[in-house]
Amino acid sequence: MRRIILSTESGADIPVDLADKYDIQIVPMHVIMDGVDYLDGELPVPDIYDYYNRTKKIPTTSATNTHEYTEFFTKIKESFPDCIIIHIGYTSKASASFQSAVLAAKDFEDLHLIDALNVTGGLGAVVMYAARLLEKEPTIEPAALVGKIEAAVPKSRLAFVPGSLDFLKAGGRVSNAAYLGATLLKMKPLIELKEGKLVSTKKYRGEMGRIIDKLMRDYFTTYDIDKEQLYFMYSLGFDEGLKPRINDLAAEMGYENIKWIQAGAMISTHAGPGGFGIAALEK
Structure with missing residues (x-):
């Protein structure tokens, strides 16, 4: 049975312990502050608050781009040969990240994209539903798993x-x-x-x-x-x-x-x- 790998963006705020437990692959989004582009996860949150206190401005954020997705999916395929990837993405209504994933996915086989239409814990809840379902049913067919995840999105x-x-x-x-x-x-x-x-x-x-x-x-x-x-x-x-x-x-x-x-x-x-x-x- 081919291995199914779940992935999502850093904007899902999946805790490290859960990401490690379920091998959830996470691609970083971006935070731009003082002209420096930081990967989400590398910039300490207190630095953002300090920046606001100094400037009364907030940093800007940007989506994961197509090139980054291509590298991300390639790395997963290299780490888990012959795997099937199910990527559960940050809402396409608030970020260009999902569209970047769609463009990158054209170069890959056995890659399924699901727009979770949600952010932070709402996105994380869908990802964790998929992870627990996969844990309970490790031999589930990919199409069946995708169908169940898609059914969970509006919930x-x-x-x-x-x-x-x-x-x-x-x-x-x-x-x-x-x-x-x-x-x-x-x-x-x-x-x-x-x-x-x-x-x-x-x-x-x-x-x-x-x-x-x-x-x-x-x-x-x-x-x-x-x-x-x-x-x-x-x-x-x-x-x-x-x-x-x-x-x-x-x-x-x-x-x-x-x-x-x-x-x-x-x-x-x-x-x-x-x-x-x-x-x-x-x-």
Whole structure:
């Protein structure tokens, strides 16, 4: 039986321990700061925050390009001869990365591309679903696995709240008026993925702990979430003291298989410090 290899971008924020356990291959996206192009994963997140504090600007980010994908897929084929690659990509609605993968894939056989229409933990939830399925059914036919992954894509639910609006304002995603109003009223937007696009669906008011309580109750009321795995994402600067309360709330709702995921440099560039999110698959 030919080996199936799963791959994705660094924007999935797959923790190193899970990537190693399931041999998930990860291609880096880019963060450009002070004129230097860094591969996502090489730039420490605190450096991004320091840069903002100095300049009141945020770095820019860019997609993995076609040449990089060609090298990436070639390296996988060299490391795992005769393998079949299933690449689960960052939403094509928010990045050119998936289109670059499509162009590179023309030079390879036995390479399947799936647009996850999601980012960070939402993308990671789909990748990890595929990894666990492959672990349970190692002899599954590639076409069957691809079909199950594609069926899981619309079931992935991501919701997150930024720690502050500073980075969203610096990136031009929030107007000055909206920023001032939200700051005065202690309001934060709920960001969700809708048809592959990041959209603000509602606003929460209050301190972060209270907001997270509301977010979790709304999330589990709105979506019929599969209890097999639940992901909590956070960016550096998040109040670690809130984690026990969050874990307890999840347990009260019947969710015990929890994995905390720290946002990498690419996602942190847009989300800023102190953010919190939830990702999982619906039943």
